[in-house]
Amino acid sequence: MFRSAAAISGHLVGPLWGKKVGASLTRCLHQTLTMAKRLQAHRLDGIDHNPWVEFTRLASQYNAVNLGQGFPDFSPPDFALEAFQQAISGDIMLNQYTMAFGYPPLTRILADFFGKLLGQELDPLKNVLVTVGAYGALFTAFQALVDEGDEVIIIEPFFDCYEPMTLMAGGRPVFVSLKPSHTPEGGLKLSSDWQLDPTELASKFTSRTKALVLNTPNNPLGKVFSKSELELVASLCQQHDVLCISDEVYQWLVYDEHQHISIASLPGMWERTLTIGSAGKTFSATGWKVGWVLGPDHIMKHLRTVHQNSVYHCPTQAQAAVAKSFEQELRHLGQPSSYFVQLPQAMQRNRDHMIRSLRSVGLDPIIPQGSYFLITDILQIKNKMPDLPGAADEPYDRRFVKWMIKNKGLVAIPVSIFYSGPHQMDFDHYIRFCFVKNEGTLRAMDEKLQNWKAELKP
Numbered sequence: 309m310f311r312s313a314a315a316i317s318g319h320l321v322g323p324l325w326g327k328k329v330g331a332s333l334t335r336c337l338h339q340t341l342t343m344a345k346r347l348q349a350h351r352l353d354g355i356d357h358n359p360w361v362e363f364t365r366l367a368s369q370y371n372a373v374n375l376g377q378g379f380p381d382f383s384p385p386d387f388a389l390e391a392f393q394q395a396i397s398g399d400i401m402l403n404q405y406t407m408a409f410g411y412p413p414l415t416r417i418l419a420d421f422f423g424k425l426l427g428q429e430l431d432p433l434k435n436v437l438v439t440v441g442a443y444g445a446l447f448t449a450f451q452a453l454v455d456e457g458d459e460v461i462i463i464e465p466f467f468d469c470y471e472p473m474t475l476m477a478g479g480r481p482v483f484v485s486l487k488p489s490h491t492p493e494g495g496l497k498l499s500s501d502w503q504l505d506p507t508e509l510a511s512k513f514t515s516r517t518k519a520l521v522l523n524t525p526n527n528p529l530g531k532v533f534s535k536s537e538l539e540l541v542a543s544l545c546q547q548h549d550v551l552c553i554s555d556e557v558y559q560w561l562v563y564d565e566h567q568h569i570s571i572a573s574l575p576g577m578w579e580r581t582l583t584i585g586s587a588g589k590t591f592s593a594t595g596w597k598v599g600w601v602l603g604p605d606h607i608m609k610h611l612r613t614v615h616q617n618s619v620y621h622c623p624t625q626a627q628a629a630v631a632k633s634f635e636q637e638l639r640h641l642g643q644p645s646s647y648f649v650q651l652p653q654a655m656q657r658n659r660d661h662m663i664r665s666l667r668s669v670g671l672d673p674i675i676p677q678g679s680y681f682l683i684t685d686i687l688q689i690k691n692k693m694p695d696l697p698g699a700a701d702e703p704y705d706r707r708f709v710k711w712m713i714k715n716k717g718l719v720a721i722p723v724s725i726f727y728s729g730p731h732q733m734d735f736d737h738y739i740r741f742c743f744v745k746n747e748g749t750l751r752a753m754d755e756k757l758q759n760w761k762a763e764l765k766p
């Protein structure tokens with residue numbers, strides 16, 4: 309099922325890295341516009357630095373094993389590839405515009421599929437919006453709902469775009485951290501041990517709170533919020549009349565008998581929740597950039613206004629391929645032949661492989677119950693590490709990752725980038741690895757770790 313694909317990472321980092329560029333292009337790159345007026349909009353203040361750029365560049369420069377970015381380096385399932393091929397070679401009208409809010413067969417199947425899961429009768433025209441990836445869904449939601457001065461509660465660690473998206477909409481992010489509970493000596497560390505303090509969470513709600521962003525399964529931690537945790541969030545949202553933006557792009561990727569629960573399915577939550585999904589994560593095709601948002605019409609109509617006046621609609625052929633892929637899944641749902649059964653089984657094997665590999669060198673991964681990421685504590689090996697270059701105020705995990713890429717040929721992502729500025733130093737001793745990788749990549753990781761082992765072992 310998981311056919312290995314050629315190295316994808318080269319496509320992800322700009323083709324310019326490491327190559328000579330033509331004279332005219334160089335001139336172009338060096339010409340800067342000087343304006344008497346302020347050039348960039350104020351809404352970009354404070355969000356113009358993106359830490360991903362540096363780690364992506366280093367990964368390609370050192371030709372390291374890339375366990376950083378969250379994309380599969382294996383092929384999507386055959387049925388999805390065939391659906392895409394059919395979409396580009398079949399009906400010529402799929403080359404043209406479609407309905408602004410989604411290609412009708414896709415909105416219909418999303419309504420049918422997710423209606424069953426959410427326990428709601430969904431109207432494809434009113435309750436579904438197809439977007440350019442889950443990113444597009446998030447951006448549309450923030451633009452449609454968050455106003456100047458509105459507060460948005462974001463649970464840390466968080467998928468890093470939530471903060472700039474809140475700021476760009478004029479909102480004020482308010483952060484609350486999941487905190488690890490104490491693990492007895494020698495006990496397993498689990499992502500479920502990271503919890504919200506109910507009193508602290510409640511204290512973040514004010515009369516200005518407009519929305520809370522939930523991400524389950526969580527990136528980067530892999531935590532799957534339990535029913536009781538979701539009930540706590542739900543009751544606070546209802547008590548304070550707050551919307552919930554629920555990012556559920558990893559909903560199929562849950563392990564060890566854990567269950568993903570959509571907060572919109574809890575009593576009283578459908579009316580105030582937007583549920584966001586991604587075909588990229590669902591069908592291992594992140595480049596297709598098809599996402600969706602589901603919700604009640606009284607909220608969705610505002611998202612439609614943003615969507616209609618920004619991207620208008622997403623590529624028709626990609627939508628057609630996703631529609632066909634869902635049709636296929638609907639026929640297999642819950643059976644061993646379902647991709648939504650096979651993918652998590654395969655990823656659980658990858659997760660366990662990675663855990664064994666990291667443990668064999670003395671690292672201490674926190675076992676995720678969902679997503680395709682795990683984070684590992686690097687404190688245990690800090691005393692075996694050389695002095696790392698970098699500014700004193702640069703979080704340790706960032707210096708560690710840069711050193712690891714250059715010296716050990718392994719790419720991970722420092723977890724502090726998933727925290728707000730004031731909390732980064734408190735969580736600067738974890739790094740995130742991505743395990744949605746093919747066997748060859750995992751074996752290459754094993755090799756790198758084994759070479760490192762001699763230095764790390766006590």
Ligand SMILES: Cc1ncc(COP(=O)(O)O)c(C=O)c1O
Binds near residue numbers: 378527555
């Ligand atoms: C939690 C989360 N939400 C949204 C996205 C974006 O998804 P898409 O690729 O569909 O835009 C990602 C991608 O990594 C993610 O991890």
